[in-house]
Amino acid sequence: MAEQKVKLLGFWVSPFAYRVIWALKLKGVDFEYIEEDIFNKSPLLLQLNPIHKKVPVLIHGDRVICESYVIVQYIDETWPQCPLLPQHPYERAMARFWADFAEAKLLNIAWLGLCARGAEREKAAKLAIEAVEKIEEVVKGKKLFGGESIGYLDICLGWISYWLPVWEEVGSMQIIDPIKFPATSSWMNTLLHHPVIGDNLPARDAMIEYFKKRSKDLYELDWFKDIIRLHLHP
Amino acid sequence: MAGNGDGVTLLGYWASPYALRVKWALKIKEVQYEYMEEHLPDKSPMLLQYNPVHKKIPVLVHKGKPLAESLVIIEYIDEVWKHNPLLPQDPYHRAKARFWAKFADEKCVPAMFRAFSKVGEEQAQAAEELRENLKTLESALEGKQYFGGETIGFLDIAVGWIGCWARMNEEVAGVNMIDAEMIPLLSVWFQKFLELPIIKECLPPQDKLLEHTKEFHKMLMMATLT
Numbered sequence: 001m002a003e004q005k006v007k008l009l010g011f012w013v014s015p016f017a018y019r020v021i022w023a024l025k026l027k028g029v030d031f032e033y034i035e036e037d038i039f040n041k042s043p044l045l046l047q048l049n050p051i052h053k054k055v056p057v058l059i060h061g062d063r064v065i066c067e068s069y070v071i072v073q074y075i076d077e078t079w080p081q082c083p084l085l086p087q088h089p090y091e092r093a094m095a096r097f098w099a100d101f102a103e104a105k106l107l108n109i110a111w112l113g114l115c116a117r118g119a120e121r122e123k124a125a126k127l128a129i130e131a132v133e134k135i136e137e138v139v140k141g142k143k144l145f146g147g148e149s150i151g152y153l154d155i156c157l158g159w160i161s162y163w164l165p166v167w168e169e170v171g172s173m174q175i176i177d178p179i180k181f182p183a184t185s186s187w188m189n190t191l192l193h194h195p196v197i198g199d200n201l202p203a204r205d206a207m208i209e210y211f212k213k214r215s216k217d218l219y220e221l222d223w224f225k226d227i228i229r230l231h232l233h234p
Numbered sequence: 235m236a237g238n239g240d241g242v243t244l245l246g247y248w249a250s251p252y253a254l255r256v257k258w259a260l261k262i263k264e265v266q267y268e269y270m271e272e273h274l275p276d277k278s279p280m281l282l283q284y285n286p287v288h289k290k291i292p293v294l295v296h297k298g299k300p301l302a303e304s305l306v307i308i309e310y311i312d313e314v315w316k317h318n319p320l321l322p323q324d325p326y327h328r329a330k331a332r333f334w335a336k337f338a339d340e341k342c343v344p345a346m347f348r349a350f351s352k353v354g355e356e357q358a359q360a361a362e363e364l365r366e367n368l369k370t371l372e373s374a375l376e377g378k379q380y381f382g383g384e385t386i387g388f389l390d391i392a393v394g395w396i397g398c399w400a401r402m403n404e405e406v407a408g409v410n411m412i413d414a415e416m417i418p419l420l421s422v423w424f425q426k427f428l429e430l431p432i433i434k435e436c437l438p439p440q441d442k443l444l445e446h447t448k449e450f451h452k453m454l455m456m457a458t459l460t
Contacts, residue, residue: 077325089313
């Protein structure tokens, strides 16, 4: 099974797609990358992921896997070299716990903060900082969440090292203060200098342009404003 | 003190479906454990100590180490106690089980809650969304007896509780959630699953749960009126 052809449907600026790219590259798995225009979804995407209609989608032989955390665990279980999840069940559970935490309490919040305005944006930044305070305690004293080498949690949280600073800049928010969060800042730096991560990142200038426009466009939508209000009611 | 030595302790709440699915996992694995009831909404010092991040049940304490988040706990239980496996062996089937558990938690459960707690147009829309998402979930059965195949597995215990709560919620909130015509296979599966002795014996007392659901609904309706 492991020798079957691997394809990845992604979007150039998606932090979720990059989790999968990093996992595949760390494992040395050859794959074909297919760029998807998420604003003009292809019949292929709609056929492969009819439920969520989102990237990333991993195609392995005739198998289709969706949802980045599910895909990364699939990759880890299919190709045993360079293990991503820790060996011990408790450590594995903690990695899964913190990955879920960061997704709900930091990524989703920071993203809403980027798109929000005024008091709601301030609330997002405040909540995001509270989340980083907890993450700081987890990474303190470690080179990487995975210890000496990159692991599952580094991959799941890797967006913090590169996407979050872009969102901070575009959204005029400060979430990662290097003085307040020295361990997290050091980890971000270590990650960016890792060849697999550092060599596999979208162009920063293009990201800034993209997120400037995207956040503005989303804020025009009533349904999105409702979501912001729901999560960030001051 | 909870979790001394090799002991397993579960901090839960009698009406919580999330604690229930952990109980099911422990039951299937035949793990002896001490159950400690949290008297919500008051949170014990032990809960706050063991789950400072979310301050919620369920919390599993094993060999003195706490774990939170029910699906994370269930995977842990599956990895520590290897007999009667919950997740399938094959990575692809494991991925599918995880995908669908996430789908149910993110797409079915919030819709069910909205259908229960809203009124009028909002309620009707939420109920329709729930019915459609349950229809989508039904496709994951793939003609099998249970999501786990011949026997119940991870996905069965992850989503099975919805059958019990949805029936209660639809009675109290007066809106259809389980449409047997729309989801014939899932309806049969809900029934079969909830009748299994190992599953049924862990369910909270149904009359007490109904009262609790009615109280909760009353509270929510009063909040919408003010």
